[in-house]
Amino acid sequence: xxxxxxxxxxxxxxxxxxxxxxxxxxxxxxxxxxxxxxxxxxxxxxxxxxxxxxxxxxxxxxxxxxxxxxxxxxxxxxxxxxxxxxxxxxxxxxxxxxxxxxxxxxxxxxxxxxxxxxxxxxxxxxxxxxxxxxxxxxxxxxxxxxxxxxxxxxxxxxxxxxxxx
Amino acid sequence: xxxxxxxxxxxxxxxxxxxxxxxxxxxxxxxxxxxxxxxxxxxxxxxxxxxxxxxxxxxxxxxxxxxxxxxxxxxxxxxxxxxxxxxxxxxxxxxxxxxxxxxxxxxxxxxxxxxxxxxxxxxxxxxxxxxxxxxxxxxxxxxxxxxxxxxxxxxxxxxxxxxxxxxxxxxxxxxxxxxxxxxxxxxxxxxxxxxxxx
Numbered sequence: 001x002x003x004x005x006x007x008x009x010x011x012x013x014x015x016x017x018x019x020x021x022x023x024x025x026x027x028x029x030x031x032x033x034x035x036x037x038x039x040x041x042x043x044x045x046x047x048x049x050x051x052x053x054x055x056x057x058x059x060x061x062x063x064x065x066x067x068x069x070x071x072x073x074x075x076x077x078x079x080x081x082x083x084x085x086x087x088x089x090x091x092x093x094x095x096x097x098x099x100x101x102x103x104x105x106x107x108x109x110x111x112x113x114x115x116x117x118x119x120x121x122x123x124x125x126x127x128x129x130x131x132x133x134x135x136x137x138x139x140x141x142x143x144x145x146x147x148x149x150x151x152x153x154x155x156x157x158x159x160x161x162x163x164x165x
Numbered sequence: 166x167x168x169x170x171x172x173x174x175x176x177x178x179x180x181x182x183x184x185x186x187x188x189x190x191x192x193x194x195x196x197x198x199x200x201x202x203x204x205x206x207x208x209x210x211x212x213x214x215x216x217x218x219x220x221x222x223x224x225x226x227x228x229x230x231x232x233x234x235x236x237x238x239x240x241x242x243x244x245x246x247x248x249x250x251x252x253x254x255x256x257x258x259x260x261x262x263x264x265x266x267x268x269x270x271x272x273x274x275x276x277x278x279x280x281x282x283x284x285x286x287x288x289x290x291x292x293x294x295x296x297x298x299x300x301x302x303x304x305x306x307x308x309x310x311x312x313x314x315x316x317x318x319x320x321x322x323x324x325x326x327x328x329x330x331x332x333x334x335x336x337x338x339x340x341x342x343x344x345x346x347x348x349x350x351x352x353x354x355x356x357x358x359x360x361x362x363x
Contacts, residue, residue, distance in 0.1 A: 008346045037353045044302025045321035047295035053204045054216050061195035064224045068188045071225065 003031050010035050011042075176240060183231045191228050198241060199224075202248050208322045209252040209315060211303055219255060223248045238332065245333045249315060256311040305352055313348035320345055 001024045009021055010031070017025075025032050176197070182190030202223055207216050227247050234243055306314050319325045319333070331341045 007350065011346075011349050033357075034353055037356050038349065040298065041302055041305065041349075041352055041356060042321070044298035044300075044305075045317075047299035048208065048302060049322050049324065050295065051299060053200075053207045054213050056199045056203055056220070057217065060199055060217070060220075061192045064195050064221055065188055065192050067221060068191065068225060068228055072188075 003028060006031050007034050011038050177236065180231065180234060180236075180240060183228065184234070188228070191224075191231075194240070195224050198244055201241065202244065205245060205248045205323065206252055208318050209249070210255060211306070219251065220248075223251050226251060242329075242332055246335070249319070249333055253311050253315050256314055305355055308355060309348070309352060312344065313351055316341070316344050317348050317352065 001020055003024075006021055006024050006028070010017065010025070025035065176194070179190045179194050183194070199220065202220050203216060206219050206223070207213070210216065210219060223244075227244055230247065234240065306317065309317070316330065316334075319330050320327070325333070327338055327341050327345070330336075330345075331338050334341065336344075
């Protein structure tokens with residue numbers, strides 16, 4: 001008989017040991033020792049079985065119910081807090097989203113935007129370029145020399161007209 | 166508060182009230198089962214000072230989960246399952262934080278245990294020997310994995326049948342038998358290891 005099977009059977013309480021197991025125990029010192037050890041442990045278990053279990057103190061059930069009520073109040077308070085924070089967070093997010101949407105939807109020029117100023121600065125720069133061209137002439141020749149032989153070209157009489165094109 | 170088992174129909178009525186959210190209806194159920202839960206918790210945890218807090222937590226958990234109780238098994242078995250699972254988690258947490266082992270104990274401590282572990286004759290043990298052996302087994306149980314501790318406690322201390330254990334733990338009968346055998350073997354091995362290492 002295998003030692004493992006014998007050991008499984010010998011620890012069972014209230015089971016009469018078959019002769020084969022008894023014979024194995026007499027011949028196998030390891031199994032005999034295993035049984036001896038188990039009997040020590042089982043005696044300890046018996047002792048623990050008899051040990052006095054602590055009694056619930058007076059009003060235990062009432063305390064459990066009170067704790068349940070406290071817990072549900074705490075949960076409610078927690079939920080209210082989360083609700084408030086959550087609501088604020090949602091409002092804040094909506095505001096940011098609205099701002100972004102407005103920034104994208106509103107045209108880049110017009111009464112709601114100040115970017116028209118940059119365009120006027122660009123126009124002024126173009127005017128300045130034209131006036132320098134007027135001084136130098138279209139081909140870059142000094143116009144003061146040209147006045148000797150011919151009158152000033154009529155195209156230069158209205159410098160703003162080129163810039164507006 | 167009553168501690169005896171209530172009438173089944175009365176118990177069912179309390180449970181239904183609890184399922185509809187009436188906390189007050191839970192009080193008689195706590196009263197009826199508190200001793201039973203105290204016994205399980207004490208035998209599994211073996212910390213007298215912690216038992217009441219743990220039992221309170223178990224009843225809180227039971228109330229929170231009472232909607233899921235479907236009257237298939239008895240309320241006691243259902244409650245036992247919650248208690249055992251809760252203790253199992255507790256023991257696992259305790260084990261991970263525990264560092265004292267037999268072979269790490271002082272010589273004095275080992276000698277003390279040695280004097281306690283004399284081979285006893287069942288029934289013929291005096292109160293001092295019972296205390297000593299109980300202490301030895303408690304220490305062996307404390308060292309055992311939570312799984313072994315739960316199954317051995319239910320079988321050897323709570324004196325539950327293999328069938329009851331399988332119902333509480335939600336395991337097959339054969340699995341319970343295998344685990345029980347493995348747990349006993351480990352415990353004997355642990356005792357031998359300690360005795361060899363003295």
